Amino acid sequence: MKIYVCVKHVPDTAAKISVFGGTGFAETCKFIVNPYDEYSLEEAVQIKQRDGQGEVIVVTVGKESALTTMRSALALGADRVILVKTDAQFLNSALTSRALKKAIEQDGVPDLIFCGKQSIDSEGMQTLFRLANAFDMPAVNDVVDLSLNGGVARVEREIGGGSREVFEMPLPCVIGATRGLNEPHYPKLPDIMKAKKKEVKQIDIAELDLDLTAPQTEIVHLEAVAERGQARMMDGSTREMVEQLVRILKEEEKVL
Amino acid sequence: MAKIGVWIETSEQGVKEANLGVLTAARRQEGAEIYAFLINAGADECKQTLQSYGARKIVAITVDGGDPAADPELQASALAEAIKHFEISALLGLSSAKGRDLLARTAALMDVPLIQDCIGVDPAAGTVVKSHFSGRTLATIRFNSNPYICGLRPNAIEPQTASCEAEVLNFAASGHSSGKLMVKEVKQSPLKAVDLTEANIIITGGRPIASADNYKILRECAGLLGAAVGASRAAVDAGFAPHSMQVGQTGKTVSPKLYIGCGLSGSVQHFAGMKTSKIIVAINTDKDAPIFGKCDYGIAGDLFEVVPVLTEVLKEQLDKVD
Numbered sequence: 001m002k003i004y005v006c007v008k009h010v011p012d013t014a015a016k017i018s019v020f021g022g023t024g025f026a027e028t029c030k031f032i033v034n035p036y037d038e039y040s041l042e043e044a045v046q047i048k049q050r051d052g053q054g055e056v057i058v059v060t061v062g063k064e065s066a067l068t069t070m071r072s073a074l075a076l077g078a079d080r081v082i083l084v085k086t087d088a089q090f091l092n093s094a095l096t097s098r099a100l101k102k103a104i105e106q107d108g109v110p111d112l113i114f115c116g117k118q119s120i121d122s123e124g125m126q127t128l129f130r131l132a133n134a135f136d137m138p139a140v141n142d143v144v145d146l147s148l149n150g151g152v153a154r155v156e157r158e159i160g161g162g163s164r165e166v167f168e169m170p171l172p173c174v175i176g177a178t179r180g181l182n183e184p185h186y187p188k189l190p191d192i193m194k195a196k197k198k199e200v201k202q203i204d205i206a207e208l209d210l211d212l213t214a215p216q217t218e219i220v221h222l223e224a225v226a227e228r229g230q231a232r233m234m235d236g237s238t239r240e241m242v243e244q245l246v247r248i249l250k251e252e253e254k255v256l
Numbered sequence: 257m258a259k260i261g262v263w264i265e266t267s268e269q270g271v272k273e274a275n276l277g278v279l280t281a282a283r284r285q286e287g288a289e290i291y292a293f294l295i296n297a298g299a300d301e302c303k304q305t306l307q308s309y310g311a312r313k314i315v316a317i318t319v320d321g322g323d324p325a326a327d328p329e330l331q332a333s334a335l336a337e338a339i340k341h342f343e344i345s346a347l348l349g350l351s352s353a354k355g356r357d358l359l360a361r362t363a364a365l366m367d368v369p370l371i372q373d374c375i376g377v378d379p380a381a382g383t384v385v386k387s388h389f390s391g392r393t394l395a396t397i398r399f400n401s402n403p404y405i406c407g408l409r410p411n412a413i414e415p416q417t418a419s420c421e422a423e424v425l426n427f428a429a430s431g432h433s434s435g436k437l438m439v440k441e442v443k444q445s446p447l448k449a450v451d452l453t454e455a456n457i458i459i460t461g462g463r464p465i466a467s468a469d470n471y472k473i474l475r476e477c478a479g480l481l482g483a484a485v486g487a488s489r490a491a492v493d494a495g496f497a498p499h500s501m502q503v504g505q506t507g508k509t510v511s512p513k514l515y516i517g518c519g520l521s522g523s524v525q526h527f528a529g530m531k532t533s534k535i536i537v538a539i540n541t542d543k544d545a546p547i548f549g550k551c552d553y554g555i556a557g558d559l560f561e562v563v564p565v566l567t568e569v570l571k572e573q574l575d576k577v578d
Binding site for chain 2: 011013014016017019025035036092093094097120121122123124125126129130132133136137138139140141142144154156158159160161162163164165166167168169170173178179180214215216217218219220221222223224225227228229230231232233234238239241242243245246248249253255256
């Protein structure tokens with residue numbers, strides 16, 4: 001099977017984000033593979049291993065600096081990378097999905113496409129649906145369980161309160177992975193060494209014949225969120241502390 | 257006159273409470289006419305609630321010859337038809353588990369802009385505010401075209417009533433679907449739990465809870481408050497709670513009025529999932545735990561001592577009221 005995995009290069013979860021210029025941030029912080037895309041990648045690699053054949057191709061849209069991050073995607077077991085190069089960290093989801101579609105289409109015919117359920121930087125939560133729509137493929141997001149059988153994917157999706165919806169759809173299809181689908185493995189040193197030699201293809205977004213002039217949405221302002229300060233600590237015995245807290249929550253904050 | 261649509265999520269109990277904040281947000285544009293869209297739900301049962309929050313038109317959407325409940329593509333297509341038919345300029349809805357699916361499918365189908373999980377919206381300006389970088393920054397984003405779709409984080413906007421008399425309209429969509437995607441079954445959770453993302457109050461237990469069984473201490477307290485029970489990633493990884501209970505980066509993002517964290521250290525990843533809560537209370541044995549440096553109220557104490565006392569105090573107060 002030819003499996004395409006859409007991966008985003010995002011600032012590390014724990015990195016400090018320094019906002020500047022109204023809508024930008026200092027891109028000097030550490031970047032990682034978007035955590036949800038790791039579940040995608042792991043699933044794709046496991047399918048290839050199980051089948052004993054096939055290809056796992058990582059597709060990403062981002063700056064050239066994304067290549068370092070993509071090397072770690074290769075170390076996790078992907079065969080090669082396609083990078084659609086842009087000047088900005090943020091594109092809107094409509095444009096990203098169009099760029100992903102063109103890049104995949106130019107490369108081959110997908111049997112399966114994986115995405116993470118969302119990115120952790122712009123938190124758009126929609127690229128996979130736009131991509132699926134462009135390819136006219138069925139899609140399910142928030143997938144915590146997947147089994148493939150005779151060209152049919154059976155997936156389970158969490159719908160809140162611990163309940164799950166079970167879907168079936170024919171391949172090719174788009175799957176949005178989330179935590180629970182698998183346990184991503186850590187790459188071993190030989191995998192990291194091998195990753196350095198794997199093929200990386202770069203395409204400039206301008207070569208994809210997309211309309212880059214009229215974005216559907218635009219960030220007009222970005223600001224850091226102030227952390228809450230030091231907590232007001234309750235004092236006295238356990239009973240006294242609890243009574244004090246309940247009184248505050250009821251009378252002052254009115255949340256009880 | 258601008259027409260703003262609100263997709264209303266319903267359950268067996270009728271209109272889900274979290275929709276009321278969405279209706280309130282829709283009214284921020286002065287003079288706009290609010291259309292409440294119901295898909296396959298009884299308009300008459302919902303009318304009273306919807307008109308108390310300013311919905312002038314209640315549109316009961318049905319699909320000819322199809323079951324939208326079993327086919328998400330059909331639902332999106334029916335909603336898209338309604339948006340076009342009623343010339344809606346902005347559609348608002350909940351970014352709940354259901355809304356994250358439906359609104360995204362609808363936006364993809366119509367090729368219109370969508371921003372999910374917003375914590376603020378200004379329909380007159382066509383801008384929204386949402387978290388970027390897991391809550392470390394807030395982005396103001398502008399929609400450059402109409403119609404657009406905005407998903408709001410449940411509980412992000414305080415509901416306010418504004419009564420009016422609503423008119424009920426029926427809209428039969430033709431509905432289009434590839435027919436490739438079908439719901440085979442719904443596996444109900446054995447725990448009849450309050451949905452984390454829609455709960456007004458959440459009590460979360462971290463790794464110090466030490467066993468799955470010990471969550472009953474939190475559940476007992478939650479039961480009195482109508483609260484949902486959450487878990488930290490460390491507790492999930494240790495096998496004390498299922499992933500569906502996890503709050504944080506790789507779990508659920510929640511925005512309750514009150515968040516009580518028991519035995520949490522206060523990691524960036526956990527805060528990514530709950531920092532927009534109105535009030536955050538922490539209970540931790542370590543008075544120097546980082547969480548006390550970034551929450552509203554704190555109790556330095558053992559959760560196994562503090563939570564049962566909290567349950568007791570709440571019980572006594574409830575008894576007093578009765």
